[in-house]
Amino acid sequence: MADDLSCTEIEELLALAALGVLPSADSAVVGRHLEHCAACRRTASAFQRTAAALPESLDLLQPPAALRRSLLTAVYSTSGARRRRPSNIVRDAWRRIPRARAYAVVAVGAVAAAVVLGVVTATRSNPAPAQAETFAVIPATAYPAASGELVYDPATTSSVLTVHGLPDLASAGTQAGRVYEVWLIPAGGQPVPAAFLSPPPMGANWTAVLTGDVLRYRSVAATVEPAGGTRVPTGAQMFSISLAR
Amino acid sequence: MARILSVETSTAPGPQRGGWVDSYDLENPDRFDAPGGEPADPVLVHQVGRGSPEAFEALYDRYSRLAFTIAMRVLSDEPAAEDTVQEAFLAIWRRALTYQPDRGSMRTWICSIVRHRAIDRLRGEGGRIRFELPLEDSHDEPSLSDTWSEVAAELSRERIRDALQALPVEQRQTIELAYWSGLSQREIGEAMHVPLGTVKGRARLALNKLRESLEGREESWQTT
Numbered sequence: 067m068a069d070d071l072s073c074t075e076i077e078e079l080l081a082l083a084a085l086g087v088l089p090s091a092d093s094a095v096v097g098r099h100l101e102h103c104a105a106c107r108r109t110a111s112a113f114q115r116t117a118a119a120l121p122e123s124l125d126l127l128q129p130p131a132a133l134r135r136s137l138l139t140a141v142y143s144t145s146g147a148r149r150r151r152p153s154n155i156v157r158d159a160w161r162r163i164p165r166a167r168a169y170a171v172v173a174v175g176a177v178a179a180a181v182v183l184g185v186v187t188a189t190r191s192n193p194a195p196a197q198a199e200t201f202a203v204i205p206a207t208a209y210p211a212a213s214g215e216l217v218y219d220p221a222t223t224s225s226v227l228t229v230h231g232l233p234d235l236a237s238a239g240t241q242a243g244r245v246y247e248v249w250l251i252p253a254g255g256q257p258v259p260a261a262f263l264s265p266p267p268m269g270a271n272w273t274a275v276l277t278g279d280v281l282r283y284r285s286v287a288a289t290v291e292p293a294g295g296t297r298v299p300t301g302a303q304m305f306s307i308s309l310a311r
Numbered sequence: 312m313a314r315i316l317s318v319e320t321s322t323a324p325g326p327q328r329g330g331w332v333d334s335y336d337l338e339n340p341d342r343f344d345a346p347g348g349e350p351a352d353p354v355l356v357h358q359v360g361r362g363s364p365e366a367f368e369a370l371y372d373r374y375s376r377l378a379f380t381i382a383m384r385v386l387s388d389e390p391a392a393e394d395t396v397q398e399a400f401l402a403i404w405r406r407a408l409t410y411q412p413d414r415g416s417m418r419t420w421i422c423s424i425v426r427h428r429a430i431d432r433l434r435g436e437g438g439r440i441r442f443e444l445p446l447e448d449s450h451d452e453p454s455l456s457d458t459w460s461e462v463a464a465e466l467s468r469e470r471i472r473d474a475l476q477a478l479p480v481e482q483r484q485t486i487e488l489a490y491w492s493g494l495s496q497r498e499i500g501e502a503m504h505v506p507l508g509t510v511k512g513r514a515r516l517a518l519n520k521l522r523e524s525l526e527g528r529e530e531s532w533q534t535t
Contacts, residue, residue, distance in 0.1 A: 078511035081518045085489035086427070087496055116522045118419045120490055121381050121426075123471040129379035133393050138368055141404055145364040207394050 071099065076106050084113035136205075136213065143202040143215065144310065201286075203229055203305045212305045214271070218280055225276040227286070229263065232272055232304060235290070247291040248274050249299060250283040257299055263288060285309055352417035360407035367404055374418065375400075378425045385429035385491055395432055399425045430493035474524035482517035485510060 071079075076099045082088040083096065100107050198219050205212035211231035218225040227248065235244050246263035263272040280286065285308050290301035350358070350369070358366030378399060382392035402424060410420055475483060481503065488494045488502060500510045 074515075077519075078515045081514035082489070082496060082511060084518060085486065085514060086430075087489045087494065087499075089496060112522050113518045114415070114419075116518050116525065117490065118415070118422065119471050119521075119525060120475075120486070121377060121384075121422050122467055123475060124380045124384055125468070126376040127380045127383055129375050129396060130389075130393060133379075133397060134371065134375065137371065137397055137400055138364070140401065141367050142364045144404075145362055207391075210390060210393070 071095065073099075073103065073106055073109075076100075076103070077109055080106065080110045080113050083110070084117040086117075139213075139215075140202040140204060143200050144308065199281075199311070201307045201309055203307055205231070205305050206303045208302065209233075209304050214305075216276075216280070216286060216307050220279075220281075223277065223279050225280050227261075227263070227274040227276060227307075229272045229288070229305065232263070234265075243293050244290050244301070245293055245295060246272060246288050246304060247295045247299070247301075248276065248286060248288050250276070250280060251285045251287060252282070253284040257287065258283075259295055259297065260286075262295060281309055281311070283309055353412050356407050356410050356417055359404065360410075367400075367407075370403070371400055374421050377418070378421060381422055381425045382429045385426060385433055385493075391432060392429070395429045396425060399428050402428075426490075434493055471525065474521050477524060478517055478520055482513045482520065485513040486517050489514065 076096060079088055079092050079096050083093075088096070100110060198217055201216045201218070203212060203214040203216070209232070212229060213231050214227070214229035216225050216227045232246065235246070247259060248261040248263060249257035250260045251257045260276050261274040263274045265272065276286075285306055287299070287306040288304045289299045290304065291299070350366075352373075355366050355370050355373070359370055375396065378396045379392060382395040382399075383389065386392050386395065399421070403421065410417065414420075415423075475486075478486075484503065485499060488499045489496075494502065496507055496510050500507050503510070505513075
């Protein structure tokens with residue numbers, strides 16, 4: 067488009083920009099015009115303010131409480147903050163690892179039990195030990211009920227992953243006979259198969275123990291795969307865990 | 312000049328909505344000028360940028376209703392709206408330091424992030440594009456508690472709705488299709504069976520008329 071546009075024509079483009087639909091091909095000519103036209107700069111600012119008022123016409127809706135819990139769990143987990151946590155966050159974290167299920171994890175291995183019980187005790191009465199790090203499960207869009215955490219113990223270079231809210235594969239129709247395979251994903255590399263989630267001996271927590279330094283990886287994810295697993299992910303992703311610190 | 316409590320009147324750090332603060336000082340974050348001693352938005356986002364989950368929690372509590380409302384307005388689907396809000400706030404958590412106060416208010420920044428993500432999701436789901444004008448539907452939701460800030464916001468809400476309703480229907484539709492459905496200029500023209508020039512003209516007239524209504528000025532306007 068030629069640069070010899072009138073201010074009225076530029077105003078039309080500024081209106082499209084304020085509404086968020088200015089074609090990218092027109093942005094340069096608008097920018098050049100605004101460099102030397104103070105009146106149009108004032109119009110641009112006024113249009114932006116006017117468009118910004120549009121959401122204010124809506125009656126506010128209350129988002130679900132579960133959204134707040136999920137989001138704050140993820141944020142507090144990745145922040146490493148331990149000084150103070152909202153009481154609802156602590157209560158919800160405790161509910162996800164009740165004593166009965168914590169003892170069920172002990173059956174998986176002595177190392178797993180020591181990590182989980184240590185984290186649970188610290189969460190309830192004291193700030194978590196400096197060494198243990200917790201990372202939250204972020205559910206995939208198609209499986210919003212998935213939640214849980216991965217707790218890494220650098221002292222033993224191992225992690226315990228606990229997840230609940232996943233469908234029971236034994237009774238999931240076409241998914242019967244499949245497994246949840248856990249992957250370690252390096253930065254810029256192929257996912258590495260790491261473990262399978264063990265079905266819950268009691269309750270609804272799936273668990274896996276990952277040996278090795280998971281912090282060398284960018285993230286963890288889980289997919290549904292055929293029995294025995296695969297060498298590369300082929301199935302739907304159930305959740306991911308960011309290991310960014 | 313009428314004072315609109317809900318619209319940022321300056322793009323520079325300064326007067327905040329609701330008359331909370333006239334200035335802020337990042338070096339003295341304990342200087343709270345808002346009612347109840349709550350930190351102003353620039354202070355809060357600065358703390359979020361420094362990795363404070365408590366500040367993020369306060370930011371979420373301050374803007375989650377608006378964010379969820381915007382997502383629902385675009386998507387009309389609660390699970391999709393929840394995902395969008397979660398993604399948007401996680402992006403804010405990761406990129407709080409990218410916020411530039413001189414380019415707009417925190418409220419506008421958050422609204423923009425949520426709306427764009429919602430539109431991307433809408434457009435990415437096979438073009439579930441709505442052509443109706445559901446603006447009237449927004450009256451069906453119950454109003455919130457009657458704190459002083461909600462009362463003031465309700466007055467502003469009604470004023471903005473009245474201004475939108477005063478627009479000619481074709482101008483209001485143009486805004487609806489562009490702002491809430493994310494249609495391109497060409498797609499709007501096709502939907503409304505008008506040439507591109509008419510779309511641009513209606514957008515300009517609509518925003519000018521809205522601006523005049525919200526600023527309390529009475530001027531004649533044109534229709535196309």
